[in-house]
Amino acid sequence: MNDYFRKYKNLMMLTVFIGATIIALIPLFGVLGYVVKNGLSALNLQFFVNLPKAMGLPGGGMANAIAGTLIMVLIASALGIPIGILAAIYLTEYDRHSWLSTAVRFATDVLTGIPSIIVGIVIYTAVVLKMGNFSALAGGLSLAVIMIPLIIRSTEEMLKLVSHSIREAGFALGISKAKTILKIVLPTAAKGIITGAMLAVARVAGETAPLLFTALGNQYWSRSLNEPTASLPVQIFQYATSPYKEWHQLAWAGSLVLILMVITLNLVARYAFRSKSI
């Protein structure tokens, strides 16, 4: 094989990889472009303060859906973040190598791959059927289930980066293990843990499937956590698949708001809280 051929082949393959990268990015700009273009033209103040209007009427908004999403994400975070962080502490601080922690780690990885609609089914049969109604609580719970493995993974990684000498310094001062973990190890890894938590929040904020039969949706304000609750993704889904032009417009506007939320969370998590020190 001569050198000329090899160099030619090298160039060709490298071009192929660059081409693949360009192809991969086309849909990103395609989706973002359309969402921004169609969303901006439909977005106005009414969108943020009004309730949905009846079919075909202009001027409806998604105020209740935005509020619903915030509430359910809050419930999910209140449950998922502490549980995830505590489990991660066990995996790094108490028991790194036993069969139990390997099993937990493996289950965590596998859980992140379970389709989110499965979580919806499980919460429906376990919570909605038992309580007798759809609710923000059930919706928040299903988002929490999706969040937990994500939080465990990211927190564990951050805790592993904390150097052993910091822990040993704590022990050497006679500080108890619990205090060393809570007062020294966690704060050291705090930035990374917050980053992971924000990414997990961004991920569940856009989830639709698990909310379909847990929170269901609502055309009005929900007065308690125990009522069917609207959410931005479910509302977008319902409007997008409806036959009305006005609703399609609202779906684009909703998508723009949702994407802005998710991308802002991603950017803030990555750049504001990123630390290279640990």
Add this chain to the structure above:
Amino acid sequence: MSKKRILTTSMGDQTLRLLTLLMAVSVLVLMAWMGWQMFDAARPSIQKFGLSFITNRVWDPVKEQFGALPFIYGTLVTSLLALLLAAPIGLGVAIFLNEMAESKFRAVVGFLVEMLAAIPSVVYGLWGIFVLAPWLRETVEPGLAKWLGFIPLFQGTPVGFGMLAGGLILAVMILPTIAAISREVMAAVPNMQREAALALGATKWEMIRVAVLPYAKSGIMGGIMLGLGRALGETMAVTMVIGNRPDILPSLFAPAYSMAAVIANEFTEATYDLYLSALVEIGLILFGITLVLNFFARLLVWSVARGPKGGNVV
């Protein structure tokens, strides 16, 4: 230090230890509980239909006929199509980012590719309905029918909403997973390998081919399997573009249905227990498939990049 102080600190230690242990174990419990819940709810359907549930191609809730075959078919065809498109492109992206790009460029492009994974599924679906499906109907499908129409896959009326649309949108959605994991396992290839290949006079592509890819092979396979797992369970975007018709047709243009989509569409409309139970059984099958797939995929990825290393694995 007084005796009391020692006692309380050790109690605090014990409490935190137990609490964290409990939370860690809860993950295992959660997984087992999810499986049990679904099995329990699917039991009436399992008892009634047995194996015929997955071989029967008729889905007619009005006549209490429940066969999941059309949904299994739709899910498999769209997922395989997605894999066919996304695996080579995702691998190409990973090679570009890991082996070729300058570090600044790498950060930007890497971030953009990750953003593909951050866009919510329902937004892809919306885009699919109003942009992708019309484009397929008017441009792509007539073109494919004209040039490749002798293959049954590309015959029939161009509808836009169908398995081709589903497969394409899934390809976009699983690409970041495949790229991220391939990148992670390629980053785990020791630099010595690369240097050795270069020292022998290999070109960059030869280095990638002989030193990087073989080493990362099983991990890349794992990444592709994880991508497949995502495609199988992806719900919203597919529901919005696949056409939602429980038929088994060879043409990629034809409307079809997927397992996740039928659950999403019919779950709240299931008017009697057996209907609901049949839908849960579809969910249970999906759960089983993704569980097994993820299990083996993780084994493969772990075998290359061991354990919880390298972060944003989706």
